[in-house]
Amino acid sequence: MLTRLTVEKPRRRLPRSVREREIVEAALRVFAQRGYHAAVVDEIAEVAGISKPMVYLYLGSKEELFAACIRHASAAMTAAFRQAADGGDAPELRLWRGLSAFFGFVAEHRDSWVILHRQAPQLGAAITEELARARDAVMDEVRGLVWRGIADADADEGEGRLGQEDADFVAQALVGAADSLTDWMETHPEESSERVALRLMNMVWVGMRDVLDGEVWTPPA
Amino acid sequence: MLTRLTVEKPRRRLPRSVREREIVEAALRVFAQRGYHAAVVDEIAEVAGISKPMVYLYLGSKEELFAACIRHASAAMTAAFRQAADGGDAPELRLWRGLSAFFGFVAEHRDSWVILHRQAPQLGAAITEELARARDAVMDEVRGLVWRGIADADADEGEGRLGQEDADFVAQALVGAADSLTDWMETHPEESSERVALRLMNMVWVGMRDVLDGEVWTPPA
Amino acid sequence: MLTRLTVEKPRRRLPRSVREREIVEAALRVFAQRGYHAAVVDEIAEVAGISKPMVYLYLGSKEELFAACIRHASAAMTAAFRQAADGGDAPELRLWRGLSAFFGFVAEHRDSWVILHRQAPQLGAAITEELARARDAVMDEVRGLVWRGIADADADEGEGRLGQEDADFVAQALVGAADSLTDWMETHPEESSERVALRLMNMVWVGMRDVLDGEVWTPPA
Amino acid sequence: MLTRLTVEKPRRRLPRSVREREIVEAALRVFAQRGYHAAVVDEIAEVAGISKPMVYLYLGSKEELFAACIRHASAAMTAAFRQAADGGDAPELRLWRGLSAFFGFVAEHRDSWVILHRQAPQLGAAITEELARARDAVMDEVRGLVWRGIADADADEGEGRLGQEDADFVAQALVGAADSLTDWMETHPEESSERVALRLMNMVWVGMRDVLDGEVWTPPA
DNA sequence: GATGAATGAGCGTTCATTCAT
DNA sequence: TATGAATGAACGCTCATTCAT
Numbered sequence: 001m002l003t004r005l006t007v008e009k010p011r012r013r014l015p016r017s018v019r020e021r022e023i024v025e026a027a028l029r030v031f032a033q034r035g036y037h038a039a040v041v042d043e044i045a046e047v048a049g050i051s052k053p054m055v056y057l058y059l060g061s062k063e064e065l066f067a068a069c070i071r072h073a074s075a076a077m078t079a080a081f082r083q084a085a086d087g088g089d090a091p092e093l094r095l096w097r098g099l100s101a102f103f104g105f106v107a108e109h110r111d112s113w114v115i116l117h118r119q120a121p122q123l124g125a126a127i128t129e130e131l132a133r134a135r136d137a138v139m140d141e142v143r144g145l146v147w148r149g150i151a152d153a154d155a156d157e158g159e160g161r162l163g164q165e166d167a168d169f170v171a172q173a174l175v176g177a178a179d180s181l182t183d184w185m186e187t188h189p190e191e192s193s194e195r196v197a198l199r200l201m202n203m204v205w206v207g208m209r210d211v212l213d214g215e216v217w218t219p220p221a
Numbered sequence: 222m223l224t225r226l227t228v229e230k231p232r233r234r235l236p237r238s239v240r241e242r243e244i245v246e247a248a249l250r251v252f253a254q255r256g257y258h259a260a261v262v263d264e265i266a267e268v269a270g271i272s273k274p275m276v277y278l279y280l281g282s283k284e285e286l287f288a289a290c291i292r293h294a295s296a297a298m299t300a301a302f303r304q305a306a307d308g309g310d311a312p313e314l315r316l317w318r319g320l321s322a323f324f325g326f327v328a329e330h331r332d333s334w335v336i337l338h339r340q341a342p343q344l345g346a347a348i349t350e351e352l353a354r355a356r357d358a359v360m361d362e363v364r365g366l367v368w369r370g371i372a373d374a375d376a377d378e379g380e381g382r383l384g385q386e387d388a389d390f391v392a393q394a395l396v397g398a399a400d401s402l403t404d405w406m407e408t409h410p411e412e413s414s415e416r417v418a419l420r421l422m423n424m425v426w427v428g429m430r431d432v433l434d435g436e437v438w439t440p441p442a
Numbered sequence: 443m444l445t446r447l448t449v450e451k452p453r454r455r456l457p458r459s460v461r462e463r464e465i466v467e468a469a470l471r472v473f474a475q476r477g478y479h480a481a482v483v484d485e486i487a488e489v490a491g492i493s494k495p496m497v498y499l500y501l502g503s504k505e506e507l508f509a510a511c512i513r514h515a516s517a518a519m520t521a522a523f524r525q526a527a528d529g530g531d532a533p534e535l536r537l538w539r540g541l542s543a544f545f546g547f548v549a550e551h552r553d554s555w556v557i558l559h560r561q562a563p564q565l566g567a568a569i570t571e572e573l574a575r576a577r578d579a580v581m582d583e584v585r586g587l588v589w590r591g592i593a594d595a596d597a598d599e600g601e602g603r604l605g606q607e608d609a610d611f612v613a614q615a616l617v618g619a620a621d622s623l624t625d626w627m628e629t630h631p632e633e634s635s636e637r638v639a640l641r642l643m644n645m646v647w648v649g650m651r652d653v654l655d656g657e658v659w660t661p662p663a
Numbered sequence: 664m665l666t667r668l669t670v671e672k673p674r675r676r677l678p679r680s681v682r683e684r685e686i687v688e689a690a691l692r693v694f695a696q697r698g699y700h701a702a703v704v705d706e707i708a709e710v711a712g713i714s715k716p717m718v719y720l721y722l723g724s725k726e727e728l729f730a731a732c733i734r735h736a737s738a739a740m741t742a743a744f745r746q747a748a749d750g751g752d753a754p755e756l757r758l759w760r761g762l763s764a765f766f767g768f769v770a771e772h773r774d775s776w777v778i779l780h781r782q783a784p785q786l787g788a789a790i791t792e793e794l795a796r797a798r799d800a801v802m803d804e805v806r807g808l809v810w811r812g813i814a815d816a817d818a819d820e821g822e823g824r825l826g827q828e829d830a831d832f833v834a835q836a837l838v839g840a841a842d843s844l845t846d847w848m849e850t851h852p853e854e855s856s857e858r859v860a861l862r863l864m865n866m867v868w869v870g871m872r873d874v875l876d877g878e879v880w881t882p883p884a
Numbered sequence: 885g886a887t888g889a890a891t892g893a894g895c896g897t898t899c900a901t902t903c904a905t
Numbered sequence: 906t907a908t909g910a911a912t913g914a915a916c917g918c919t920c921a922t923t924c925a926t
Contacts, residue, residue: 013904013910037258041896051912056897092438169405169420176401177394184393188386198439199390206438207428217313217427218419234885262921272887274923283921455889455925479700483917493891498918538882565698611847615866618843619836626835630828641832644880649870652878659869661759661861676906704900714908716902725900890924896917903911 020058023048027059028069032111036066073112080105085145090152095145096201099178103193106182113182143171149205150212174204241279244269248280249290253332257287294333295354301326306366311373316366317422320399324414327403334403364392370426371433395425462500465490469501470511474553478508478565508565509572515554516576522547523583533591538643540583541620545635548624559621585613591647592654616646683721686711690722691732695774698781699729699790730793736775737797743768744804754812759864761804762841766856769845780842806834812868813875837867 014022026048030039041062045052059065084101085094106113147167177200185196235243247269251260262283266273280286305322306315327334368388398421406417456464468490472481483504487494501507526543527536548555558576565573589609619642627638677685689711693702704725708715722728747764748757769776779797810830840863848859 016909019910035258037256040894052896053898053912054910057911062896165409166420169402170424172401172405173398173421173424177398180393180397180400181390184390199387200394202432202438203391203394203425203428205428206431206436207424207426210427210431210436211423215427215431217423237885240885261919273921274887275885277922278886458888461889477700479698482915494917495891495919496889499890504917534880535882607851611844611862612866614843614847615840615863619840621843622835622839623832626832640881642836644874645833645836645867645870647870648873648878648880649866649868652869652873653865657869657873659755659861659865661756679906682906703898715900716908717906719901720907887926888924889926891920891922893920895919898916899912899914901912903909905908905910 016058019048019050019054023050023055023058024065024068024072027055027065028072028111028115031066031069032114041065069115073109073115076109076112077102077105077116092149092201092205095142095149095205096197098142098145099197099200100194102178103182103185103196107185107193139171139175142175143167146170146174149208170204170208174200177204237279240271240275244271244276244279244286245289245293248286249293249332249336252287252290253335262286290336294330294336297330297333298323298326298337313370313422313426316363316370316426317418319363319366320418320421321415323399324403324406324417328406328414360392360396363396364388367391367395370429391425391429395421398425458500461492461496465492465497465500466507466510466514469497469507470514470553470557473508473511474556477560478569483507505566505569508569511557512569512572512576515551515557516579518551518554519544519547519558520576520579520583523580527583527587533587533594534643534647537584537587537591537647538639540587541639541642542636544580544620545624545627545638549627549635555624581613581617584617585609588612588616592650612646612650616642619646679721682713682717686713686718686721687728687731687735690728691735691774691778694729694732695777704728726787726789729790732778733790733793733797736772736778737800739772739775740765740768740779741797741800741804744801748804748808754808754815755864755868758805758808758812758868759860761808762860762863763857765801765841766845766848766859770848770856776845802834802838805838806830809833809837809871813871833867833871837863840867 023044027039027044030044030047034040034043039062041052041055044065045055048055055065059068080101081098085098087094087097089097147164150167181196181200185191244265248260248265251265251268255261255264260283262273262276265286266276269276276286280289301322302319306319308315308318310318368385371388402417402421406412465486469481469486472486472489476482476485481504483497484494486507487497490497497507501510522543523540527540529536529539558573589606592609623638623642627633686707690702690707693707693710697703697706704715704718707728708718711718718728722731743764744761748761750757750760779794810827813830844859844863848854
């Protein structure tokens, strides 16, 4: 009974692996809220419920800590997308599922998303590289699906007017649009991830399909 | 005669308005290159060719200086878009022109673009607000054109399945896709701003038009 | 009259060169008293009567500051030695005068002496180099005089048993003995620098001369 | 059987005295390499092959550990000198033997030598005292021999111009010269300890003897 | 109008030392 | 006996900002 008095601050002695994960999670929150530069290691330590030296003992430096956050977030997000987009269905269906998962992930792990996409230019080279790697991981997934979608449609028709570079372009735009829509979702909490993904598909996929069918829009001369 | 000794560095006595613009332009370059936090006021003063107290005398504080940069960049960019998209043509044509102008602007004023879009989360509340305002300015333009495009198409058909919220959505996605494509452009320098805008139109506009025509994609039950 | 109230802490606004020298002098005292590692920049600033950032603005870093102290001390000491040892007299007389000046300098500038000779050898490469340079400056002077003394004596005798390497050896031992004797002087304040130098000359020079004369000591087989 | 799993790192349970010596030896190496302040207790523990708390359990604190190193080094060195200088021979022969032993010791136990002679003098009172004690131990041996050498020579001559204070002076200079010559030896590895000691004897002893004979050098009036 | 001189406040990092097991 | 986990207290350094001229 009396021991319960100390439950609130057990100053627990945790094994390294557990503490390490806790620190990274705390850092994720602080970095997302404040941004890399404005984030202060003291606060991360406080949020993690430990003293500052522990952060350095386990993670090395502020930069390495941030890199660990990026890896953490990137791994979680890529896994979510990949798992949802997996399977033997038609590419467009898989893309829709992947986008759904993506929007779902962002809604649930806002911090990870912020870490991954709103930090780029004012960070040391090492971190920038890490960020690029993380971004590419998702982009590659999308590009692959888009490319297969084009190939499928082409096969139906035997024309092949769209090539790999087009898939690149579409993927980039698609990812950018998706990025941006995460802001839109914040002001439309009633929209489910699936609905948002559906809307985006109708914006992009239908158009692409029709372009393959020859229905091209051109500005009047 | 003695004045010739100082000719190399005339330490010109400039009117306030000119000095102020020079400072903002110097700040734009430094902020874009280093990011808000890593940018150092000393360097801004040096790039502007004056002493640090002048920066404070004219712009008040680092934050205010950054806000001034945002306003500067935002005004230039919005003007470019608005001017290009102006006129009595069909909305889709105006959108294409606006997008073309946007991509052109970004290519020519990289610093302004970086200031506007790669800085968000790690800045004080005042600055974040300013950034949001700047973003909204462009978004509003796009939203208006999209909305009119929908209205036009609806008028032809009398159904009105798409509403203002849809315009919102499309605008957000469109802007996000455009944002993202600025990265794509860097690895495709041979693509003109117009071509990029055209590709984006074909991705989005054709699809939207067809959706209005009832050609909706839905995931299989 | 009232202004006298502020005289105690004039918070003087001094030109850079003056402040810089003051800082180095303060650093000399603190480094000598505490040693490089135990010395704290805050205390140096306090002793110099300014704030810490000034130290960094003017001297760059703790290491550079220490290097500046070394140069300062080394220049003063070498100058004292060289000036005293200058002239057209016989080498042994010049050596004696140089040694006298050396002992006098150490008595008067204890801090400089400590900086130059009582620091641990594990202080960053830059500092180690600077220290080596300083040590060599004195050693070179001594070596030169010893060498000429040997040459003179040899000339009298035409035998030349002692060469340049011997001059090296003698100079090294001589400087080491002088170093050590600065401690002895502290417990014998009644001995003037000249007397100490004289005693040292009699210990070393006489022996060297006699060795040249063939009076060599060897251990019994 | 299970114990075999730990065979690679037996984490031996050693008696206190053995562990203690191991720790001191590890500390000696680290302190010599890095200097007192730059040495880190973590590294000492690692080099000793144990955990940090053991160091504190056995040696108390960093300062006490360093003091233990000094005692260790001093004892070894004094023993080497004393043993070599022992016997019933003439003082000058014993001095030469002692110096030879000294140079040999330094060549073989560089770390102990560095600990004793290359540390800044500003290391806490306890340590300074311990260092002084160590220095005096050697100095006393030398002083004794010098004094007896003077006495012997005086006895031959019945003049006694040199007293105890002179022995002090000579010993101080001799030890300083020997200190300094350890540096010289590093650039002259071909010279044996005995040869170096011999050279030093010829520099100092011959001169001293001749001074006793009345052959004094004085600067010209 | 313009600047050289100066600083308060804070941040990333380290290290000797101890606690709980 | 032995250690992994944990921290209080500094220290080097930087930067936005202001004062005195």
